[in-house]
Amino acid sequence: AQSVTQLGSHVSVSEGALVLLRCNYSSSVPPYLFWYVQYPNQGLQLLLKYTSAATLVKGINGFEAEFKKSETSFHLTKPSAHMSDAAEYFCAVSEGDKVIFGPGTSLSVIP
């Protein structure tokens, strides 16, 4: 069965600083990978999706993620954090008909 790990349950960055949220998956074959964002008391929204077309995937709100097969990683980055980026971020992987989510990383942005 697939599994997803996210290193760091909570990450704090200063406004304008680089955002790096880590995600590792367990699959031995290239999977479909996703990053979702959740704002307080809301559902999740898709940030970006990896489908093997390109290793660097650009998403909404200036976020991007790089797929590294050798490291089984799909880390999320944003060059400059904004206060509005404060939210919970989830990495997810497809497994057949299902989508398996990681435990999430809470991002705080310090003014």
Added chain:
Amino acid sequence: DGGITQSPKYLFRKEGQNVTLSCEQNLNHDAMYWYRQDPGQGLRLIYYSQIVNDFQKGDIAEGYSVSREKKESFPLTVTSAQKNPTAFYLCASSISRGREKLFFGSGTQLSVL
């Protein structure tokens, strides 16, 4: 606007009571999912359905039941057998199977009285 509607937003359950959470979508999606969210544990899959009148158990189906009588509706019943039901419940849908983007509702917070 197309989307997923979950109701109610807040729900309280008494001990021994069954409660039903509603999920309706007008996106014409075949696949629908129920997830449970607990702090620090991410989302765990309860049940999912790919077509009408068919559904499969997810990782934590015990104490829950679902039905899929219509394409647009996928209600979740939290039964009295679920001893720790307090959580945030999220419904989602997608065009087809797990490789596609999930569209989420705004969630139902269930608490025990």
